[in-house]
Amino acid sequence: MGKHKRRRSYDSDDYRHQRKRTPKCETESDEEFSFLNHKRIFHKILLGYNISEQLVDDPADFWLFLTKYEALLKRSMQSVLSIKTEAPQTDSIIPSNYDKNYLMNFKLKPSKNQMTPTSFDNEGKSIDDKKVEIFLTIVRHYLDFKQKERFKKLKKLRKFQANLPIAPYEKEIVHAVKNESILILAGDTGCGKSTQVCQYLYNAGFDKVACTQPRRIACIGLAKRVSHEMLCEYESEVGYQIRFEKQKTKHTKILFITEGLLLRQLSDDENLTQYSVIIIDEIHERNLYGDFLLGICKCLLRARPEIKIVLMSATININLFSNFFDEEQAKIIEVPGRLFPIKLHYMPHLKNPELKLEAKSSRSERLNPEPYIQLMSMIDKKYPKEEKGDLLIFLSGLNEIQSVVDAAKEYNREKQNWIILPLHSSLSMQDQDKVFDYAPEGMRKCIVSTNISETSLTIDGIRFVIDSGKMKEMTYDPNYKMQRLKEMWISKASAEQRKGRAGRTGPGICYRLYSEKEFYELENYTKAEIHRVPLESLLLQMISMGLPNARLFPFIEPPSIENIENSILALKQLEALTIDEKLTSIGKALSKIPVEVFLGKMLLIGSIFRQLQPTLTLAAALNVQSPFTNRAFRDLECEKLRADCESTHGDPITLINLYREWLLVKKSFDSRDRDRENSRQWCRKRGLEEQRFYEITKLKNQLESLLRECQLIEEKTDEKLTAAERSIRAGEKKYLGSLKRAHKMEAPRERRLLKADDDEMDDEVNDGRIDIRDVEFRLSMGSKINDLVLNATATSGTDLIMLKLILMSGLYPKIAISDEFNYLKSMNEQFFHTKSKPYISMHPMSYFAKNFQELHVSGNEMADKVGIYKSKYPLSSKHQIICYLSILETTKPYLMNSMRMPAAQTLLLFAQEIDCNLTFSRIICDSWLCLDFPMPETGQTLVARSSNLRNRWNKLISMKLDNEMGCQVKTEEFDALERDLANFMNCEVVYTIKRLLPADLKNLYKGNRHEDCSNLLLNQNPFCEDFACIANDVKGGVYVTEHITYGCVDETDWSLNMAEEIYMTEFECPGCNMIFNMTNIQKLQHFHVCKPAKNEEEQKEFLQPTSSNQKLYKCSICKKEMYMTNIDILKHKKICKVIKEESI
Amino acid sequence: MEIGESSKSKATDEQNLQPAEKIPFLCRECKMSELVHYYGSKPPFVRNIEFLEDCYVMKDPFSAPPLKNGKRSYTEYFLVIGSKCKICEEDFCKDCSIFYSNTFCIRCAHSQVSQFPVEIQSKIRKEFLAIKNDR
């Protein structure tokens, strides 16, 4: 541990020696001789001519040893030159005389060069052989000392293992695994099960051991620890495999793997034949994949009776697991944990103190910190300062932590003996790390934490625990598709975990701020994750693994049928499943991308529509934790600095702008120029957590290689660099490589002594350490950083529109509409509605929370009244809807990560059900948003355009996915579609938009009133040529495409008026220049067939044959002569007839 | 699903070499049991030193292997676990034996304690007592 420090103190010694002693050298007598005065020449001996001659690992450490050695001799009045260099040869096995040289079991055999140094020292004096010999003897003593240290280290390790509570159970465990199929091993944190069981099994001859972990970080940590204990840290017997990272070779015998990844391996190897033992750790956590794995184990045992399964859990709820594996006759071994005694105090009375603080805090919602301060003061009075031991307070959430931290700091202003440290997952890494540091003598740490330190973080040295009894839990409401973060009572199991934290390093005390009665009323266990999350990804994975019916899967606790059905519906909406729950080609592709399905869909569409880079950025940015620290929105300076990255389009775009800006800072920063602002400082100033940007970069690369693997994008083309660029890059790489090696030599971040007045900004100091994340970033990026900047975000208008549409394709139907009265209200009274959940607020961190007017239709965007159309809703072409990533309910429901979209255009492109009246002037989307287009034919044109775009969009996707044409879809087709989409999204059409309630719907549809719809069955479908219209029996009207029902919405007075007006107005077709009176739908049909005659040139073509199957045709009606195919002729006959009829 | 190996801290060629057979070591006294890489006095993976007797040696498990152009010395890349007692010829770990020109297990050393120079007699007696108390 002290290596780093020792070296430093050695350096200062060295400096002193050189200054003070060197002048004395000329007269140096043998008694005064010191090797330190001749360091240069002896250092050469120490190092030899190359690394294979070097005698010690760490020369600086050796010189420190030598300094102490000489000092010791000096104290006993001995000259260093008087020490014995070699013990005399002797014939007896036990030499009778005492010589320290007999104690060393090796001799040094340096090279000849080292023994006879030809050079001279500083003073020109040659060094005689005797001195060299003495020097080498000291080296030998040093090496002997070092080998003893290494042996001690090994012994200590073995002793530690032998003392683990699980150690006495080794034989029983091995016996059980050899003789049974399934073993349930219950033991508390710290009993050693996660590190030891795999070693026991390996030593007993099992060599294909997989051990799953819920968390990636645990896989890495355990692999490291176990390989250390097995003394193969630098070999590959023990490996790990996590998403995007693998340390595994063919020699790997023990593999730590995340649950998710093991599940993915099932789709390639359904019986997991590559493993002989599967250990599932932490099953008591009851997370989604863990639960799923338990069901899989049941299936595996049937398919592969010889497989060995070990389930490991804390000592909670063992019955649940043993009952689940009753049939399989699971063997159960319980290992008692090792805890020091903990005194327990129930203190419910503290919770309702005299309301003296209540008056001060205006918001009654805020937690009253008084009880916590009282307990701190009690600890101060009762326990002398000399008795060490820190305090850990468990609270439910961030605000609660903040209020206790504030009050505790206030209390400490006088006492000055506490170090107050908040701890929660949205803190920066540096701040989180502080909880592991030491408090100075006479002071205590007070760690104010969420339940993050209940199981996932282990802090030693805690003596006092205060448990509020509350936690915040994220639940999922499948009906509203809403996440809910709610404060609730913890479970008994959690309460016990919290208490246990006080007894890890010594006896402890736990204060519960609730009564014993309340404790007994707590639920026994925390609710399993499967009941708290959406199930789309899990279900999709199950279906792709060949488990087609999730409703029949043996879950240990099956999820609610509602959640399953809603998730299946969502998968159908994403077009991942067919109506009969079969995987579509989109679904197949999605199941291979290990991200949430909606992000997967985005990636899929993004890669198809050539917006790969920005989509990757977006997907990665939305998949990592928010980069905003809790300072980001409190500090005005931070907000101001971030302003130029904010996008009026909304939060996802702002996020990728920030990422791009960060890349630019990285690009322009030269690591050799220390004065420039580095990206770390740039982030800090803006209240951003830099780690998140590194994560985005990493995830982005990983997602890209994943898409490449699924063959959704083409192989990378070689970087095209000029020779000069290559050589610059090579030099850069070399320099960065040396930095990376230097970092490896640096000791890992040690536990530091905390400062008494540790305040938030103190780690601004860049302690000269290498920022390894920066180095790694540069090494992996290389010259790509330029492309990265260019491609990180959409640069042109069309690109931005495409990007928004791509995001939308994943997010739909997550859309919300502004409340109709928002324009009258202030910032805090803005409400939004989704189809299933009314009155949702914008999250305060959203761009639209402050800039709420962006979502309003302003006065000058309002259109004038049209005809007899009357509505209380504003008529405008600028209506927006909000698409969002999620709804989160805390104190109230909030829209998270919002982006605005033009309303009508977006709905027509993405809605599943588009219901129209006869003139397309009233359109109801997905049975909740009603659009009125009072200008004649505007609605119709928009619907026609949107359905055309949807057809082309879907065609290109299926072409790409089914690989019908390889990847050879013509770029012109994409170009044209993108151009048309951009025009469509930007087009200006005035309409009103209104949210419908279920009651409204009853009066808006024709329904099955048995009106004759046969006249609506268009024999020539202008929306989709190859779609045969069929009647919609539920709503009335007819389907003209998969999504559009024509004529099912009741007419209104103004729409009837409009129909008449359209028919009465003479219409001159711009294509054929003829004049008709047509209904709106007839016009559409006419346009469809009139197309070829649209412009002069095309018309001319008909006057010349362009292909062999055209023949000359003379129309008897219009008297024209044309070269046409048979089909063209039929079509022509039809229009010509229509034109004739209409013109009469 | 396997995704590119993004962190290769170890040399790839080394990973693919079949690890050499290891030699079991078991201390007669404390039952310490380890697998070592080498038994003898001149381990091929160490340079610049030679052991004065045959011993059970493993490559230093706590540090990265030295590299040709690295900084780590080949001299320290070893960990001696134990060797044979010169008298009873059984295997003992470093803790359960004493080295004085040769390795002697604590029991044998104790039985001959007067033969040793006085400077180390007390050490032998102390260690013998520790072993006896452990039993």
Ligand SMILES: [Zn+2]
């Ligand atoms: Zn031993």
Ligand SMILES: [Zn+2]
């Ligand atoms: Zn012996």
